Amino acid sequence: MELSELPECPVCLQPYDGEYTIPRVLTCGHTACESCLSNLPQKFPQAIRCPACTVVVKLPPQGPSLLPKNIDLLRLITASPLQNPPKPVDKRSNDLHVSFLPRLWSSDFYSIWKDYVLPEHTVETEKVSAFSVGSLLCGGDSVLKVALVVRVMDCLSGMGEEEREELSLVLRFYKKQNDRICRVLGLCGDFEDGFLYLVSERGKNSSSLDKLGDFKEADLFSFALIAMEVCETVSVLHKEGLIAGCIGFSCFQSDEFGHFHLDLTEVLKMGRTVRKVVLDMVSSSKKRISDEDIEALLTELSKRDVFVSPEVLFEVLRKEGYDTECSGLRYSVGYGSDVWLIGCILFRLLIGEQFGVQFVDYLHHVILKASEDNGLDCSGICMSLLEKESTLLSTKFGSEFATLPLILSKSLDIDPQKRPLATDIWKCIRELVSKSQFDTMVALDGTRCEKNGGQCLVVGELCRLPKERMETLEKDDQQGAESNGLGDCDHDDDAHGQSKLVDGLAEGNIKSKDLQGHLDCVTGLAVGGGFLLSSSFDKSVKVWSLQDYSHVHTFKGHEHKITAIVCVDEEKPFCITSDSGGGIFFWSITVPLGQEPSKKWYEQKDWRFSGIHAMAVSENGYLYTGSGDKSIKVWSLQDGTLSCTMTGHKSVVSTLTLSDGILYSGGWDGTIRLWSLGDHSLLTVLGENTPGSMTPVLALGADQHILVAAHENGSIKVWRDDIFWKSIQIHNNSIFAIDMDGQWLFTGSWDKTVNVQELVGDDFEMDARHVGSIPCHSTITSLLFWEGKLFVGFADRMIKVYYYGK
Structure with missing residues (x-):
């Protein structure tokens, strides 16, 4: 017989040849080559995951070489192997999970x-x-x-x-x-x-520049130090690609050593103040902005000790939609715009409150001249501002420091390109406190910034004030700009934030609906046969419609409190319930629903017995029960016979769950044991060496490669690929219920809260995001997530379904 394609190893995709690629048969029935089986990771002692079905199977102690060869495959290999056999089709599951909440961001x-x-x-x-x-x-x-x-x-x-x-x-x-x-x-x-x-951050004892008085002759050294720090703050900002655009005394905060720092949040609030003044003073119906309007705005801002350069104000007006094409003040916003601010701050410190009057006069002349001649050199007009206080300045500077008034006057040039750099002003001021021969020893760190470029905060979107929200702002915006507390800050609804x-x-679109009918604590929830089923300490099982959540039927027959419930969705679906007396009942959930269980049996009791606490059903036809006698029993679903008993826990087996061919069992001893579904042997024990106290495990959740254990102390422990990742305290008390679906993790606790976490990550990093919590009226005893809906069972007999919808 001639093959259309050769048998090949599912791992390396190489054809079997009996010499180099030897086919070895695993206990699950699948075959892989001996070499690949030797190189597969072994996370458990003498066990690996089958590369075909991912079930954990045992290996001989000596390795895969002692596994039997697949003789039938070797017989089929022909003498002429096919060239370039096609690779197998990727059959990864494309099942879509229905999220409890929509994914809002990546x-x-x-x-x-x-x-x-x-x-x-x-x-x-x-x-x-x-x-x-x-x-x-x-x-x-x-x-x-x-x-x-x-x-x-x-x-x-x-x-x-x-x-x-x-x-x-x-x-x-x-x-x-x-x-x-x-x-x-x-x-x-x-x-x-x-x-x-x-x-x-703001220092506890911080103060701003506006707390300083006029500098006297004896304060020359203090002025120089403060002026240098003002220049340094602006230079640092420019090195990060930022332009303040506007500034005021309150933007500078001192620390416990008296050094001044620039507070960017205050700069942003001052930029918002500039926008508000613009909207207050300029009519929204006005189409064109004259130079007189700009002069009036600059004058009003200077009265508030808010300094903004003409070109920045010009850009703010343009951003607000005003026509400014007629203005003679059109210059690009750049790093030189902040030099104007330095000049205003230093002049204000030197001259005092009289600066406001003189500055208004200066603005009138310079804007008037600029309208007539854009190429105007404004240094002469600016020097006239200094001449009015010539006596005071000569007393402070003396003749040897004549360059300082000159460079300060250039900082207020109407053309930003003609203004000096902040570093140049810094060097000039330093001459007040040091000799020029020390220039090579001390220099302002950083490269010289070009005068154009950078992101200006004031003209950006962060400082934008929506006009429709103006009436809700504080009337005294200056007071608001200097506020320290969160409650006193400027409040605005960002257009994007809304x-x-x-x-x-x-928006309030997680809703709930009540399901009432039980007479005691709800102990379990399951979905099968198109119904929701719930078990209770009232010894009954109730069946609910998944369309309108109405009560459909009640199963009765248990003589003891029902402790657990599972559903099996086959051609003829059924559910299984267990009770505190060791009873195991099978109920058919095929319409029409009957009154009697289809079959039942009881575990054997002894003096240690305290009933069945947990159940799980595998696809290979077995029912697993965790009991108070510290054991896990394996039952055949076909005839109810006991196949084997797995022991190892040192206390009650409180929870069971299945994932990827492994049975996970958690107990009051604080450990989690992993069992092979192939031969029901113990694979490994988790939790014995995990950081933290050995508190009882009350619930387990597993989904693909993630395992989550919920503990009595309100914490969860997370394993990824059976390697411990993290312990997180998410509740204030015992966690009785847990459920997982894809990235969503739900936990319910004694503290009457359901917490929602999102587990996200890749092969290198993982994160647990707290999405939110659902405050409840009673202790949560059971959880079930199904097709985007969260079903919650409570200790007070209530069942609630939470769903997303308007």
Whole structure:
């Protein structure tokens, strides 16, 4: 007989030849070559997973060479092997899981932003400066209390790309120790007012520049140090590609040593103040903005000690939709825009409150001249500002420091290209406190920035104020800009932050329905034959419709409290229930439903016996029961005979679950034992050397390569590919119920809460995301997730079904 294609190893895809690729038969009946079987990973002693069916099978102690050869395959091999045999078709399952909640953002998006989210109740409002960046939509009447990180991720995903990019630029300073920029702590959600805040560190005893008085002759050294630090903060900002665009005294905060740092959240709030002044002073119906309007705006802002360069204000107006083409002040926003701010700050420190009057006069002349001649050199007009206080300045500087007034005057040139760099101003000021021969020893760190380029915060989307929300802002915006507490920060509904969730997670779209009928604690839930079935301590099994959740039927017959229930969906589906007296009952769930069990039997009792606590059914026709006598019994589904008894636990076997050819058993001894479904031998024991106390295991959940154990102390332990990954405290008390489906993990506890976790990751990293919690009225005793619906059984006899929908 001639083959159309040769038999080949399912691992290496090489044809069997009896010499190099020897076919060896595993106990499950499948065949693989001896070489591949030797190289397969052995996570359990003398056991491997079959590469064909993934069932765990035993290996001889000497290795796969002692397994029998597949003689029939060797006989079929012809002398002329086929060339390039086709590779087998990938038959991986394409089954789609129905999610309890829609996936709102990708794993990559979550991994980028998750570290910026601060845990709840960790921010002391008196120690931070906060800036609202979006709205955290409330859950409305939803029964699901959505986790903070989920609401933050939704807010961020609803932002525009430009807005998120600006936020990420500011977050570059996240927990970064910098000599001149206040440390950005991250993103903080406030559930009381429903806003997401960007928060930065503020010293307990910090003060701003506006607390300083006019400098006298004796304070020359102090002025120089402060002025240099102002220049340094701007230079550091420019090195990170950021342009402040506007600035004020409150943006500078001092530490316990008296050094001043730039607070980026205050800069953003000041940028929002600029936008509000623009919208307050300029009529929305006005189409064209004159130079006089810009002068008026700059004058109003300077009265508030808010400094913004003309070109930045010009760009803000353009962003707000005003026609500014007639203005003679059209220049590009760049790093030179912040040099204008340095000049305003230093002049204000030197001259004091009189600077405001003189600055308004300067603005009038320079804007008037700029309208007539864009190429105007404004240094002469700016010097006239200094001449009005010439006596004071000569007293402070003296003739040898004449270059300082000159370079400061250039910083207020109407053309940004003619302004000096921040580093040049720094070097000039340093001459007040050091000799020029030390210039080579001390220099401002960093390369010189080009005058154009960079991201300007004020003209960006973060500082944007939606006009329809103006009436809700504080009337005194200056006071709001200087506020420290979260509750006093500017409140705005970002246009993007108001975007609705993809499918309404935070809109209140997790609903519930009550199922009533049991007279005692609900102990188990299962789906089979197109019905929902529930067991109870009231010794009955109730059948419910999955269409309208109405009560359909009740099975009665147990003489003891029912402790567990499982369903088998075959051609003729049935369910199995067990009780505290050792009874095992089979019930047909084929319509019409009967009154009597189709068959039943009882476990043998002894003095240690305390009934059956858990059950599981395998596809190979066996029923497994975990009992109070510390054993696991294996029963044939065909005739109910006892096939074998598996021992090893040192206390009650409280939970059983099946996955990928392995039976997992958990006990009150705190361990989890793995058993082969092929020969029912022990593979390994988990939990004996796991960090943490050996608390009883009350429930197990397994899905593909993930195993989760729920413990009496409210914690879960997670294994990935049978290797311990993490222990997480997710409840305040015992976890009685657990269920898994794909990435979704549900846990129910004595603390009357259902927690929802999402387990995501790849071969290299895994993460458990807290999605939210469902506060309940009673202790949760059973859970079942089925086709996007969560069924919950309670100790007070109630069953609730939670589902996503409007």
